[in-house]
Amino acid sequence: MNLRTRLALSFALVAAVVAGLVGVLSFHAASDRVIGEIDTQLRSATTAIASGQTQILAPVPASRSGDAGGGRGGGGSGGDGDGGRDGDGPRIAGRQLVAQAVTADGAVQAIGGLPVTLPITDAERSLAASGTAGDTQVVEVDVGSDTFRVLTTALGDGRGALQVAADVDEAEDVLTGVAIEIALVSLGVLVVAAAAGWLLAWRITRRLKTLVGVAEQVTASGELDLQVPVGGKDEVGRLSASLNTMLDRLAAARADQERLVQDAAHELRTPLTSLRTNASVMRRFAALSPTARDRLVDDVVGETRELSHLVDELVELSLSSRGPQDRGDEPVDLAEAAEHAAERVRRRTGRQIHVDGDGSVVRGSRHGLGRAISNLVENAAKFDADGHEPIHVNIRNGVVTVTDQGPGIAAGDAHRVFDRFYRADVSRGLPGSGLGLSIVREVAESHGGSPFVADAPDGGARVGFSVDPSRLSPTSATT
Template identity: 55%
Template structure:
């Protein structure tokens, strides 16, 4: 059964339960009120008859002046007037009964309780029962006169009363059914509005593998904050990220296949030449081996950077406070050991909340990239760390406007860098690390020649410092 059907049934069940409870309570309240009014009238009639002293004329007058014993009964029908008139009889202390007034209804012989009340009951003690005589239901009040004088029984037909109550019960039942139908219709309407977006969410989830998200953009109105709207917004964000990740993965695979093809082709060519290595002169043999070693080393470096790039955004690394100044100093020491390049560090003492290894790799890539392009004039590379921004400046060939727009693309290498070692992934990793920390990467020409490249993390990640 669908969720919409279950919600509609739940609404209908609640509506039916409420209608049934209200109907039952209303019916019981009206029934008790009507019967209490009849009992009050019977007690009034008994008091009037008892005051007549048992004389027939006085009893007749008392019955004629008695209040209506059928309150609210105006429906016509056979025997209505007869049923509305009370029946009065006396019960002697020995249990015998005699008719005093009213219709000559063949009331049943007084039962044991009535006889006991007539014989030993105190004045005013009474009880009420219902009896059937000649096919008519009577409500019978038995009241003791006390001092062994017997008891009086006053009865009135209540068939018409129960007829009215039965009609009211049918009306309450009809109203309850109407409430149930209205509740079910409301449930269908509300459930339809709720489940419409859930259905779209389900359809979108089922088509994630096919990357078919058409129609999901209309899954719900913007700006609403109910649970389904929040789920819709979260699901939309998740699908957007899945789509972006899938596209990035495809681009990475395509770019990697393109970049790996060159060293693999070179290795395959050299491996073919190795079949004839005995025919090569020693100098040619040395060049072949050097070429093989260089291509293998370059291939290994490319694979390492591909793995690093693939894991840069998805590595499960806990975030913690990171001192970017200390990270830059470690990167400077590594570059100096490898290349002998001097690196000047100007850093504040602010820390940022981020992934330590990712930030270490990003800063290291910036410094190593600057060392690769810096001029051989002895001028140090300058690294500035301030308020979550890392800026690395060198005096190399600089960056043209064309290159600046693509320098952070994967595998992109400017014309000035094609003769230098590298895969074109270093700055792409820097950009991905900046993105995962809510920031951006930037590159621009340096005044006086050279380039300035760096990245900035989100300001919300920068912790307060002394300066």
């Protein structure tokens, strides 16, 4: 069963339950009102008969052919307007009545009304024999094919009881009609609710069906360059927008992955070719001169080192390209991270590196930020090969700037130095993979900032990155 059918059935079920409850309550309310009206009429008739106003009843031998007999207990010949006769018996407010007296010993005496004798129960005999004046009992009894509602009222002091009954067949017919009408209305409400529910479910699920179609198409074909129509600002509209955003990010991630693989394959080809060549030469290792042997070994070691470095950079770049949820959220003292990076470069190169920090503390990835600063310092040490002047690392308000006294960066290369595997002409002969500054850019952007490059006032280059100011800790001693 699909979602549309479930929603339609749910709407129909809710409507059916509500309509059923309303119908049942309405029927009970109507029934109570009709029965209450009959009981009120029976009490009024009982009071009138008990006070001798028997003219409301026709004589017992009332003629069905229209002859009127004398009234019992002072009743007239039926010409009295209070008789209210209609057809085959007397009526009060349109209802046919019958009255009889029950003596204390249980005998029945007809008073007037319809020519029927009401059955007497033990409870009614007890009420006639010992009941207190005014005590009543109401029952419904069947006499032949008719149903009567009987009100028995004790007269007290051994005077027996008075019974007045009304034919309720007509009332029951009315209630039956009401019940049928309520059932038909409830059925109509159910049908309308089911149709409305189906229409509403169709309007809701048609957009969901579109989303399912796109998801199935992506699963089947792997295509990511798809767009889902976005309509409305409800949950389905938000889901459509989120799905579009997800597809865009997946497409971008796939493009980055393909570009990374292609660039990596290109960069790996050179050292691997060199290693294969050296491996072929090593088959004649014994025939080589000592100088050639040393040069061959140095070449193999150098190419192996470069290959290892390239693999490390690729792994680092792959890790730095993960989603924001993997960036980390720990306090990182940028000056402390810079000092650790500077110490490593000092040990490797012997260069002088000065770190000047303002106490900026950033919430982010400790490893990522440390790696970005280390790449900047190593890059500066590599290009400033003379080493006469120290390298300066300056940190202000979450902005890290590394300044060297090297040849600087040409204007045509400034906008490309952060691209993967890009190497300027002046760096072609230098070691490196061309991924160091790419990692700097990835780390900066993952922390809401961006990388930058500029010429140093005294020559050389100023390269660095910033982070989003919102990531700065309020406790940072910034100036």
